[in-house]
Amino acid sequence: MALITYIGALIAVSAGVPATVDAAGFAARTYSTVGKITEWGETGDQSEDVTETTLAGRTYHANGALDGGSIPFTFLSDGPDAGQAILRTANNTNDEVSVRITDPDGQIIYYHGKVANLRDRARNASTMKGLSGEFRVNSGTVRVG
Numbered sequence: 771m772a773l774i775t776y777i778g779a780l781i782a783v784s785a786g787v788p789a790t791v792d793a794a795g796f797a798a799r800t801y802s803t804v805g806k807i808t809e810w811g812e813t814g815d816q817s818e819d820v821t822e823t824t825l826a827g828r829t830y831h832a833n834g835a836l837d838g839g840s841i842p843f844t845f846l847s848d849g850p851d852a853g854q855a856i857l858r859t860a861n862n863t864n865d866e867v868s869v870r871i872t873d874p875d876g877q878i879i880y881y882h883g884k885v886a887n888l889r890d891r892a893r894n895a896s897t898m899k900g901l902s903g904e905f906r907v908n909s910g911t912v913r914v915g
Contacts, residue, residue, distance in 0.1 A: 778874040781807050781843075783856045787866045787882045793914045796880035801870050804853030806846035808900065813841060813871065813879055814911050838881055838907025844891065846900040860885040861903065869905065877915045883908040 782803045788795030818834030850858060860867045864884065871879040888903040 774873075774875050776873065779807075779810075780870075780872040781810050781853070782870045782872070783853050784868040784870070785856050785860065785865065787868055787909075788880075791882075791909050791912065793880070793912055796868060796870065796912055797914075799868055799870075801868070802852035802856055804845060804857065805851040806848075806854075806900070807843065808846060809842065809844045810871065811841040811843060812839075813881075814838070836910065838883065838909070838911060840886075841905045841907065842902065843905060844900055844902040846898050848899070857885050857903065858888060858901075861888040862886055866908065867905075875915075877913065880912040880914070881907050881909045 780803055782801035784799040784801045786799070788799055815836040815838050817836055820832040820834035821829050822832075823829040845854060845857075847854065856867060859865075862885070866882050867885055868882040869880065873879075884906045886904050886906055888901050891897055891900045891902055
């Protein structure tokens with residue numbers, strides 16, 4: 771398999787959650803592409819490190835609860851498209867949003883969660899006007915392909 775870049779990856783969102791947290795449930799939703807995404811952070815569950823130390827002086831580890839974490843994202847804004855509008859509307863509410871990531875090699879990743887902390891990007895001579903925020907994952911990560 772050849773190495774690829776993420777150039778051409780598409781991020782799409784849908785207001786609400788699927789009926790089932792699996793490929794069929796997520797695929798049944800209608801998505802709007804988020805235009806001019808410049809970054810969508812690391813995706814995937816991480817497990818909590820559960821530790822216990824014995825009196826003999828040895829620490830044991832176990833994998834605990836899974837957490838999709840908080841994913842930073844950034845997009846340029848010259849007028850919101852439908853996908854950006856969904857993110858803006860859900861910002862700092864408790865409304866769930868479903869995400870579909872389509873990578874250039876055809877792999878699709880789904881999950882749902884909450885949008886938080888949309889803010890204007892830093893203003894400097896090397897930055898275009900846009901917004902950054904975070905996506906707080908509340909479901910398992912479903913990978914297709």
